[in-house]
Amino acid sequence: MLRFDRRLLLNFDWVLIVAVFVVALIGLANIYSSTHLYTKVGTPLYLRELTYYLMGAAVALLIVSIDYRVLLTLNYPLYIAMILLLLFALAFGKTIGGAQRWIDLGFFRLQPSEPAKLILVITLASYYYRKETGKGFTLLDLVVPALLTGVPFLLIAKQPDLGTGLLLGFIFASMTLFVKLRWTTLATLLCGGLSAIPIAWKFFLKPYQRQRVETFLNPENDPLGTGYHIIQSKIAVGSGLIFGKGFMQGTQGQLDFLPERHTDFAFSVWAEEWGFMGSVVLLLCYFFMILWGLNIAISARDKFGVLLAFGVVSLIFWQAFINLAMVMGLLPVVGVPLPLISYGGSSLLTNLAGLGLLMNIRMRRYMGTS
Amino acid sequence: MLKKRIDIAMALIIFSAALLLTRLWYLQIYRGDEYAKLSEINRIRIQEIAAPRGNILDRNGQPIITNRPRFNVVWSREDAPNPDAVIKDLARILNEDISVLLDRIRAGTENPRYMPTRLKEDIDWETLAAIENKHLSLPGVRIEVMPSRDYLYGDFASHFVGYLGEISPAELAQPRYAKYQSGDQVGKQGVEKIFEEYLKGEKGRNYLEVDVHGFEQRQMQLQDPYPGNDLQLTLDIELQRAAEEAMADKAGAVVVMEVNTGNLLVMCSTPPLHLQEFVGGISSTAWNKLLNNPLNPLLNKTIQGQYPPGSTFKIVTALAAISEGVITPDASFFCGGSLNFGNRRYGCWKKGGHGTVDFQRALIESCDVYFYSVGMRLGVDNIAKYATSLGMGRKSGIEIEHEKAGIIPSSAWKQQRYKQKWQDGETLSVAIGQGYVLTTPLQVCRMTAAVVNGGTLYRPQIVHSITAPDGKILKTFAPTSEGKILGSAHSLALIKEALVGVVNSPGGTAKVVKLPDVLIGGKTGTAQVVGLSHVEGMSEKNIPYKYRDHAWFTSFAPAEKPEIAVTVLVEHGQHGGSAAGPVARAVYKRYFELKSGISGTASEPPPLAKDEKEE
Numbered sequence: 014m015l016r017f018d019r020r021l022l023l024n025f026d027w028v029l030i031v032a033v034f035v036v037a038l039i040g041l042a043n044i045y046s047s048t049h050l051y052t053k054v055g056t057p058l059y060l061r062e063l064t065y066y067l068m069g070a071a072v073a074l075l076i077v078s079i080d081y082r083v084l085l086t087l088n089y090p091l092y093i094a095m096i097l098l099l100l101f102a103l104a105f106g107k108t109i110g111g112a113q114r115w116i117d118l119g120f121f122r123l124q125p126s127e128p129a130k131l132i133l134v135i136t137l138a139s140y141y142y143r144k145e146t147g148k149g150f151t152l153l154d155l156v157v158p159a160l161l162t163g164v165p166f167l168l169i170a171k172q173p174d175l176g177t178g179l180l181l182g183f184i185f186a187s188m189t190l191f192v193k194l195r196w197t198t199l200a201t202l203l204c205g206g207l208s209a210i211p212i213a214w215k216f217f218l219k220p221y222q223r224q225r226v227e228t229f230l231n232p233e234n235d236p237l238g239t240g241y242h243i244i245q246s247k248i249a250v251g252s253g254l255i256f257g258k259g260f261m262q263g264t265q266g267q268l269d270f271l272p273e274r275h276t277d278f279a280f281s282v283w284a285e286e287w288g289f290m291g292s293v294v295l296l297l298c299y300f301f302m303i304l305w306g307l308n309i310a311i312s313a314r315d316k317f318g319v320l321l322a323f324g325v326v327s328l329i330f331w332q333a334f335i336n337l338a339m340v341m342g343l344l345p346v347v348g349v350p351l352p353l354i355s356y357g358g359s360s361l362l363t364n365l366a367g368l369g370l371l372m373n374i375r376m377r378r379y380m381g382t383s
Numbered sequence: 384m385l386k387k388r389i390d391i392a393m394a395l396i397i398f399s400a401a402l403l404l405t406r407l408w409y410l411q412i413y414r415g416d417e418y419a420k421l422s423e424i425n426r427i428r429i430q431e432i433a434a435p436r437g438n439i440l441d442r443n444g445q446p447i448i449t450n451r452p453r454f455n456v457v458w459s460r461e462d463a464p465n466p467d468a469v470i471k472d473l474a475r476i477l478n479e480d481i482s483v484l485l486d487r488i489r490a491g492t493e494n495p496r497y498m499p500t501r502l503k504e505d506i507d508w509e510t511l512a513a514i515e516n517k518h519l520s521l522p523g524v525r526i527e528v529m530p531s532r533d534y535l536y537g538d539f540a541s542h543f544v545g546y547l548g549e550i551s552p553a554e555l556a557q558p559r560y561a562k563y564q565s566g567d568q569v570g571k572q573g574v575e576k577i578f579e580e581y582l583k584g585e586k587g588r589n590y591l592e593v594d595v596h597g598f599e600q601r602q603m604q605l606q607d608p609y610p611g612n613d614l615q616l617t618l619d620i621e622l623q624r625a626a627e628e629a630m631a632d633k634a635g636a637v638v639v640m641e642v643n644t645g646n647l648l649v650m651c652s653t654p655p656l657h658l659q660e661f662v663g664g665i666s667s668t669a670w671n672k673l674l675n676n677p678l679n680p681l682l683n684k685t686i687q688g689q690y691p692p693g694s695t696f697k698i699v700t701a702l703a704a705i706s707e708g709v710i711t712p713d714a715s716f717f718c719g720g721s722l723n724f725g726n727r728r729y730g731c732w733k734k735g736g737h738g739t740v741d742f743q744r745a746l747i748e749s750c751d752v753y754f755y756s757v758g759m760r761l762g763v764d765n766i767a768k769y770a771t772s773l774g775m776g777r778k779s780g781i782e783i784e785h786e787k788a789g790i791i792p793s794s795a796w797k798q799q800r801y802k803q804k805w806q807d808g809e810t811l812s813v814a815i816g817q818g819y820v821l822t823t824p825l826q827v828c829r830m831t832a833a834v835v836n837g838g839t840l841y842r843p844q845i846v847h848s849i850t851a852p853d854g855k856i857l858k859t860f861a862p863t864s865e866g867k868i869l870g871s872a873h874s875l876a877l878i879k880e881a882l883v884g885v886v887n888s889p890g891g892t893a894k895v896v897k898l899p900d901v902l903i904g905g906k907t908g909t910a911q912v913v914g915l916s917h918v919e920g921m922s923e924k925n926i927p928y929k930y931r932d933h934a935w936f937t938s939f940a941p942a943e944k945p946e947i948a949v950t951v952l953v954e955h956g957q958h959g960g961s962a963a964g965p966v967a968r969a970v971y972k973r974y975f976e977l978k979s980g981i982s983g984t985a986s987e988p989p990p991l992a993k994d995e996k997e998e
Binding site for chain 1: 386392408410411414423426593595596
């Protein structure tokens with residue numbers, strides 16, 4: 014299992030490392046800018062984020078050193094652990110901002126819904142890897158993976174955290190489409206899904222969630238209430254113009270007009286201070302990293318590697334896309350962080366672990382399947 | 384197979400990246416300027432700084448109204464970690480009940496946190512010093528400085544200069560006040576209102592960077608306010624004060640006009656307004672007291688008080704009679720104390736009668752019967768023609784607002800007003816300034832000036848010039864003539880001569896006015912307020928105040944070459960000579976003293992009130 018030979022080191026993926034490193038630097042600088050005015054006692058947030066980065070690097074290193082195929086045996090224990098953590102969070106978790114999401118570990122407040130995303134990727138990759146089908150999945154074949162996704166989805170939606178819940182749905186949809194569905198299955202799912210939307214709107218969404226969507230469609234109707242975040246974020250991004258207002262000079266961010274500026278709206282701070290140029294640089298680095306992940310998927314040595322790499326890529330992509338579209342006013346406000354850029358230990362550790370998995374798959378691409 | 388799907392995924396990811404980049408371009412470049420502006424609006428708060436208002440000066444450049452800093456105690460929550468103890472301390476220093484301060488703070492909690500709450504306005508120097516000394520132990524307490532009016536001469540010409548007040552919602556809706564904001568001080572009456580545009584100055588602006596809670600971060604730019612322009616009035620402090628002193632215990636009006644320019648030297652209406660009550664907004668109790676005062680202090684009696692002119696109107700009748708040739712100066716009438724006309728008896732004020740009177744004697748002794756006869760010969764429309772030409776029955780065009788026009792009746796007027804034919808008997812009343820005739824003191828003064836200056840009717844002038852703070856004269860006001868009045872020079876000379884006799888000859892009705900060195904001419908008048916039947920048989924002292932006659936005296940001096948016309952009206956003063964005459968005399972006395980260089984010490988402002996002394 015621990016075959017740390019020369020070939021492994023030779024195949025170390027420097028491209029991925031550099032891409033992640035650049036994005037991480039941008040993220041840290043941005044957190045420094047957006048939080049240096051915070052007068053909270055204790056460690057400055059950018060230093061904490063740096064600590065999480067180092068912890069994440071250690072986790073990634075650990076993951077890299079173990080063949081990812083171990084996950085084929087670890088997947089259900091991981092899944093059960095995740096469900097237990099989510100249940101624990103729901104029962105005893107710390108309530109912040111109206112949602113019960115955190116488990117206080119003393120030195121670290123774990124948000125179990127973050128690792129849940131990655132564990133779902135591992136679970137689905139393992140499941141689809143084992144469940145080989147030639148002609149694509151039927152509706153019946155999807156019952157088990159749908160249940161595997163549905164349980165954590167419900168637990169997270171109950172917190173309530175609609176954004177993360179939806180993200181699980183996106184991961185499930187992406188990976189399922191990737192492994193091929195029968196077109197009849199697809200058609201049935203589409204019809205069923207579309208007809209479920211009004212029902213979900215009426216019975217499933219909480220009033221504040223419905224309001225968020227309504228506000229998104231018409232933010233100017235309620236400029237001081239729920240539309241405030243979208244409007245202020247668009248102002249921050251738009252007022253950056255071509256070259257931005259300068260590092261730590263963004264008025265929207267520094268003067269507190271931008272809410273959640275170091276977490277969900279971190280990109281707005283970046284766009285305001287570095288303008289169109291800086292935003293393009295960040296987006297290019299970011300999407301390069303994502304596309305490189307797909308490249309890793311193509312080159313994986315086995316189908317499990319392909320599925321796993323694709324799952325990790327879809328995890329990072331969907332978070333990034335939802336977050337960026339949200340801060341630019343293209344999607345309603347849902348609490349999805351921007352991987353590596355938004356402040357937050359659980360999210361960072363999860364995403365670095367995912368990137369570790371990518372590296373793991375990359376490094377073992379020429380190894381024989383066992 | 385999987386490779387193909389990865390390619391699809393890659394295409395989708397590239398497409399979403401392109402979508403996001405397009406959105407970035409749209410926000411940051413296509414609509415960037417718009418958002419940049421919005422972000423500026425977010426972070427910049429513009430604080431307006433009130434400009435010191437222009438000073439108001441008298442004709443010699445003596446300041447009448449200037450500005451002084453007014454110190455308000457304000458409370459800013461954001462700086463107050465321990466409010467209870469501070470408020471307790473502060474209440475003691477301000478000598479104010481703690482509940483009053485707490486009420487104000489409570490009222491202010493509705494406002495954003497950064498907005499200070501005013502705890503007490505216009506504190507005196509001692510309180511200010513006490514707060515400044517202790518300011519380290521009074522966190523959250525600040526002093527706000529605002530310019531406010533300083534009335535150097537108290538209620539000097541109060542109706543004329545007017546007062547300031549906070550701009551009302553109704554005013555804010557007018558285009559004239561487009562640049563104002565609620566809370567601004569604005570001229571509400573008199574000169575302060577009319578010349579608002581010149582006096583107000585330009586507000587300063589303090590551009591502050593604020594955070595989302597409105598807390599100031601730093602000052603970005605400071606534009607100092609630019610003071611308003613100085614207004615030099617035609618009023619003369621000394622004369623105005625002389626008139627006000629003489630009128631101190633009377634309700635009425637004094638108007639003094641330069642006969643050859645129309646410049647008004649005195650515009651006195653009593654009882655005065657207490658201008659200090661209006662600083663920072665008048666209380667409703669004080670306002671109601673003003674409204675209910677029977678002496679009507681809110682009325683500017685010089686231009687708004689309409690009274691029958693009584694015998695002062697005989698000047699008009701006399702001018703019409705000689706000019707129209709209905710009498711000659713030598714023609715005499717016999718006064719037996721009354722005249723019967725129609726089925727009514729028209730009495731002369733002198734019950735025993737004046738005997739045989741000619742034109743001169745009739746004016747000097749103010750014989751009613753003489754003027755009844757003259758009036759009958761003239762007819763009401765002839766009298767109206769001359770009165771109108773002398774500026775009566777219409778507004779003088781003085782810039783002060785709410786001037787009343789008075790009434791000069793004519794047959795056409797009566798037809799229009801009452802749909803009735805004019806009765807000849809009514810002409811008799813009009814000839815002696817009774818009946819329908821109503822005039823303001825300003826009109827009587829202006830008429831007098833026109834008669835004695837050789838026949839030119841001037842528009843009353845109240846402002847001499849307007850000067851910018853840098854000394855540049857922006858505007859001067861030249862005398863404006865409305866042209867010649869009706870009436871021959873000969874008749875004007877005859878009248879002038881007779882008016883001098885009123886003051887100076889035996890039997891004249893205004894001998895009390897006589898000054899040793901100066902020849903004064905004038906005419907007394909007594910205006911009936913109610914029909915004689917109300918007061919029949921009562922001795923003068925028993926007549927209720929409101930039924931007593933108004934006393935008039937209108938005059939000019941020096942007789943040889945008239946310079947000023949002085950008109951005095953004392954409401955319910957009963958006798959023109961004894962009630963109004965001494966007031967005019969006091970004004971002349973001061974005028975000629977000043978002219979001969981005896982200025983005395985009176986040009987110094989009166990001693991200041993205690994809290995203003997240390998300036």
